[in-house]
Amino acid sequence: MTSTSARPPDVGSSRAAAVWAALEPILSDGPLRVLDVGGGTGGFAVPLAQRGHTVTVVDPSPDALALLARRAQAAGVAGAVTGVQGDGDRLAEVVAAQSADLVLCHHVLEFVDEPVTAAAALATCVRAGGWVSLLVANQAAAVLARAVGGRTEEALALLHGQPDGTRHRRFDIDELHDLVVHAGLSVEQWHGVRVVADLLPAAEVAAEQSAAVRQLEAVLAQRSPYRDLASDVHLLCRR
Ligand SMILES: C[S@@+](CC[C@H](N)C(=O)[O-])C[C@H]1O[C@@H](n2cnc3c(N)ncnc32)[C@H](O)[C@@H]1O
Known part of the structure; x- marks a missing residue:
């Protein structure tokens, strides 16, 4: 087990790095x-455990959880x-109220049945003064990507919140x-993730x-206005 002051592990993508x-x-x-x-297969959980934190991953996918367990075992942090x-x-069915110092919810609100309910549940799990890290796909970036690709009808549909298939x-x-504040959290900082990276021509990737x-x-x-157009939006919130 390494200490909490260790360097973050190589996390691969620029998205994760940000x-x-x-x-x-x-x-x-x-x-x-x-x-x-x-948390899926542990892209964050395993490196966090390697840094000395204890991590609980809640995920509906048994396959993801099985891979998570294997990755944690291989990294020598199965106990954490x-x-x-x-x-x-x-x-609330699986996690005690106020039991976490830090809650991660990265690219999950996009898939839950009801984001308002899920955001409230995140807020309930974190202790007073604790943190919630939210990463979601930015609608503005998706609209612009379709518009510049000539898919104007799709761009308009997305802008109006209509399903895109x-x-x-x-x-x-x-x-x-508003969603976060309604859940009882304050937004301490927010930033855009991948403002220009996804706009680069393929040849320049x-x-x-x-x-x-x-x-x-x-x-x-x-x-x-640059961060407002990033592919993803990352909020650091506090309860
Ligand atoms: C795009 S992956 C993100 C994985 C990880 N958080 C990351 O950033 O790499 C979406 C994850 O959300 C999980 N998921 C889907 N629906 C969910 C739900 N209703 N509640 C919690 N997790 C869910 C999936 O099983 C998957 O592991």
């Missing part, structure tokens, strides 16, 4: 009880990672803020890895 960077000050604040709702089969809409809900930033693009992303992520 979220890790935002979480870093919280993670450095001692061993935490982390609840990862919809608990997988629980459950649903983000009904967290996927199970994938997107979020208007103002409505997301490798450029995403360049230091210059990463530096530009880091700056734009913090600033409106």
Whole structure:
């Protein structure tokens, strides 16, 4: 087991890297009880456990939980990672109220039955003064992507919140803020994730890895209007 001051592990994608960077000050604040709702196969849970935190992953997928257990075992942190089969809409059935210092909910509100219910459940699970990390797909980016691809009808439908044939809900930033506040959380900071990376022409995708693009992303992520158009929106909220 490594200490909480260890460097974050290599988390692969620039999306994950941006979220890790935002979480870093919280993670450095001692061993935490982390609840990862919809944590899947442990892309966050296992590295968090390697840093000394204890992590409970709630996910409805038995396959994901089985892979999570194997990954935790292989990483030598099986004792610090608990997988629980459950649903983000009904967290109270499997998680005690106020039992987490930090709740992660990354790319899950897009899939739950009822985001308002799920957000309230997240808020219930975190202790007073604790943190909730929310990552969701940004509606504005999806609308623009369709518009520049010539799919204007789809762009308009998405803008008006109509289903686009996927199970994938997107979020208007103002409505997301309202949702969080309604759940009893305050938004302490928010940023855009992948402001320009997904706009790069295919031939230049490798450029995403360049230091210059990463530096530009880091700056734009913090600033409106650029962050308002990012592919994903990351909110750090406090109860
Ligand atoms: C796109 S993956 C995200 C996984 C992980 N949070 C991450 O950021 O890499 C969506 C995850 O949400 C889970 N999921 C789907 N519906 C859910 C629900 N109603 N409650 C909780 N998790 C759900 C899926 O099983 C899957 O593991």
